Amino acid sequence: MITVTNKNDTGGDVRLTGVSKTYGSFTAVHPLDLTVPQGSFFALLGASGCGKTTTLRMIAGLEDPTTGTVHLGDQDVSHLPPYKRPVNTVFQSYALFPHLDIFENVAFGLRRRGIKSVKKQVEEMLELVQLGEQARKKPHQLSGGQQQRVAVARALINHPKVLLLDEPLGALDLKLRRQMQLELKRIQTEVGITFIHVTHDQEEAMTMADSVAVMNGGRVEQLGAPADLYENPQTTFVANFLGTSNLIEAEVDTISGDDIVLRAGGGKLVLPGTRCSAPTTTGGKVLVGVRPEKISVVPVEDAGEIPVGRNRITGTIADSSFIGVSTQFVVDSPVCPDFEVYVQNIDRDPRLAPGAEVVLHWNPAHTFGLDATQDIDAGVETVEEEAA
Missing domain, CATH: 3.40.50.300 (P-loop containing nucleotide triphosphate hydrolases)
Structure with a gap:
């Protein structure tokens, strides 16, 4: 209620x-x-x-x-x-x-x-x-x-x-x-x-x-x-129905103060405990979420310029779409096969093209955690549903 x-x-x-x-x-x-x-x-x-x-x-x-x-x-x-x-x-x-x-x-x-x-x-x-x-x-x-x-x-x-x-x-x-x-x-x-x-x-x-x-x-x-x-x-459902969310299946590694450290795809991600609605115990499963516009993307050769403390994921650009105000990238990574990233078209980097190896990074404060027992695709609208 x-x-x-x-x-x-x-x-x-x-x-x-x-x-x-x-x-x-x-x-x-x-x-x-x-x-x-x-x-x-x-x-x-x-x-x-x-x-x-x-x-x-x-x-x-x-x-x-x-x-x-x-x-x-x-x-x-x-x-x-x-x-x-x-x-x-x-x-x-x-x-x-x-x-x-x-x-x-x-x-x-x-x-x-x-x-x-x-x-x-x-x-x-x-x-x-x-x-x-x-x-x-x-x-x-x-x-x-x-x-x-x-x-x-x-x-x-x-x-x-x-x-x-x-x-x-x-x-x-x-x-x-x-x-x-x-x-x-x-x-x-x-x-x-x-x-x-x-x-x-x-x-x-x-x-x-x-x-x-x-x-x-x-x-x-x-x-x-x-x-x-x-x-x-x-x-x-809310994460997927209201806009787009990247949801990553992860496992709780350690709980450090107010932060939860998670293992995903061979790497580690940090999730603020206050932004997690799932029960968290060491070894437990959590769905980690981040919105596409919160993420920055750089070619892998520029990874050394990423500030310390950011969440990072490596991957390969599978597709890109120019839609005027932004470019939307789909990145194939170990943690998520179709990781979406929206980058504003301010200074476009020509190296960011399909096939490029990239590092995705974002502020851990923009990460949220959900109960992993839920359907990860709940609320995702298909082409058939949109046409109905």
């Missing part, structure tokens, strides 16, 4: 207590405790079928929990229909009314509640999403990103305590999606209400959210601030 709380104000918190969802013999969401603090931007992140959308739908009232309760602030809404909950949902499809102009799409919720004077509220909301000049256009005359902002404005004008976003940027191309990530974060900061965002896109979650719950198989694997999840993964 994982909980994040804000003790100062629970008026708009979203609290799930022991919430689960089963369909016959299939468990979509295992019992889970989760508190989303009022006014935060919270992301539920995971691959298809992990339970994130089912969790969101239980908050919205579109699915009934099999067990547990859903509270919005101090109100138990577990058995309330969606229209009686102080939430609004924005879907990937936007669901705008094609026959109404943008002004009337945004005004729809107010008019439905019998509010006659809507002009001021609608204009303010259109200004918030920077669409004031588009008020009299029809949805088909707007770009995908503009339609998305109309959907957000239409949801926010009802002053919900919580805005639920279900893969809202999935239909946009990459450049527009990145623009909308910043736009949604700006809107959330300005209105100050709780946003709960479901996505399978790691970059999207880490760009926008204050806190991220990484879900896998109907459970929360780890929850925390994006930087903490990335720098300090607690499971192989």
Whole structure:
């Protein structure tokens, strides 16, 4: 059970207590405790079928929990229909009314509640999403990103305590999606209400959210601030799903003060004890992890210039890819057949080419340790999964 709380104000918190969802013999969401603090931007992140959308739908009232309760602030809404909950949902499809102009799409919720004077509220909301000049256009005359902002404005004008976003940027191309990530974060900061965002896109979650719950198989694997999840993964799934990790099978050699000295591929690596979530006893197994961008690579003839105290691995460059901002190397080494290294393209060394013998080195403080009983490939997306 994982909980994040804000003790100062629970008026708009979203609290799930022991919430689960089963369909016959299939468990979509295992019992889970989760508190989303009022006014935060919270992301539920995971691959298809992990339970994130089912969790969101239980908050919205579109699915009934099999067990547990859903509270919005101090109100138990577990058995309330969606229209009686102080939430609004924005879907990937936007669901705008094609026959109404943008002004009337945004005004729809107010008019439905019998509010006659809507002009001021609608204009303010259109200004918030920077669409004031588009008020009299029809949805088909707007770009995908503009339609998305109309959907957000239409949801926010009802002053919900919580805005639920279900893969809202999935239909946009990459450049527009990145623009909308910043736009949604700006809107959330300005209105100050709780946003709960479901996505399978790691970059999207880490760009926008204050806190991220990484879900896998109907459970929360780890929850925390994006930087903490990335720098300090607690499971192989989180290490592989959030970006790329090099994971090395190693054995504990000695424990020296706050450091753990490990044997791997005939060499030794140092791991700070505070960055190891695995049990450590001499002779025990540990998975050692390091992110590709934390590593430096030099030709083997320059190894004497590497500062003392760095972790080192020797190997042969098997492949390299120039991707503009960086060059990505794949290095074949005794500790790992496909060791990945990302090097910024500042001063490119022409000697670093496939076939070159190299030494990889990094600060031991950037190393993390995981329980070796886990699947080393958990969370690694295959080409087939990405295409699905």
